[in-house]
Each structure stands twice: as C-alpha cells, then as structure tokens.
Amino acid sequence: MTHTCHAIACETPCPPKMFMCFRHWKRLPKEHQSAVWHEYRPGQEQRGDPSLSYLIVSMRARIALAKIEQVEPSLINDAIKTLAWLESKTTSRATQASEERE
Numbered sequence: 001m002t003h004t005c006h007a008i009a010c011e012t013p014c015p016p017k018m019f020m021c022f023r024h025w026k027r028l029p030k031e032h033q034s035a036v037w038h039e040y041r042p043g044q045e046q047r048g049d050p051s052l053s054y055l056i057v058s059m060r061a062r063i064a065l066a067k068i069e070q071v072e073p074s075l076i077n078d079a080i081k082t083l084a085w086l087e088s089k090t091t092s093r094a095t096q097a098s099e100e101r102e
C-alpha cells in the first residue's frame with residue numbers, strides 16, 4: 001500500500017512516517033507543524049494507533065493548510081465535520097449531560 005501526503009486533495013506519495021509531502025509540509029504554518037510533532041509518537045504509523053490528540057491536531061493542520069491552498073470548500077467541510085466528531089470524543093459524559101440540561 002502506498003502512503004500518500006495527508007494534505008487534503010494531495011495524492012503525492014511520501015514515506016509513512018512523513019505527515020505530508022515536502023511541498024505541503026513547508027507550507028504548513030509553524031504552529032501546526034509543532035502541534036503535530038508534539039502529539040506524534042514514534043512508530044504509530046506502523047502500529048496504526050495514533051492518539052486522539054494526534055488525530056485532532058493533524059486534522060486541524062489539514063484544514064488550515066487546505067484554506068491556505070484554497071482547496072475545494074466541500075472537501076474542507078468534510079474535514080471540519082470529521083474534526084468536530086473527533087473533538088466530541090474528548091468531551092466527558094458528565095459534561096455532555098450538563099450541557100443537555102441547560
């Protein structure tokens with residue numbers, strides 16, 4: 001299986017341990033680069049067990065880059081929905097219950 005760049009709408013092959021192809025990684029704002037590195041755990045691409053925090057920061061990075069690159073808005077919206085779903089998983093049940101009561 002060929003691993004490709006994680007930038008939205010990019011199909012450039014790159015090594016599995018690289019988050020994005022070199023061109024996209026260079027265009028990614030610094031704060032997103034460091035957030036992705038901060039959550040990255042060595043070997044996760046082989047084990048297939050990235051943390052929820054990693055999935056969230058990487059999705060934020062992909063959305064930010066897609067906006068810079070002016071990718072098709074429907075593709076960005078799909079990513080925003082996925083991000084919202086991931087973020088909802090970090091909310092505890094107790095917090096959700098209190099929100100429902102309000």
Ligand SMILES: [Zn+2]
Pocket residue numbers: 005006007010011012020021022023024
């Ligand atoms: Zn790319």
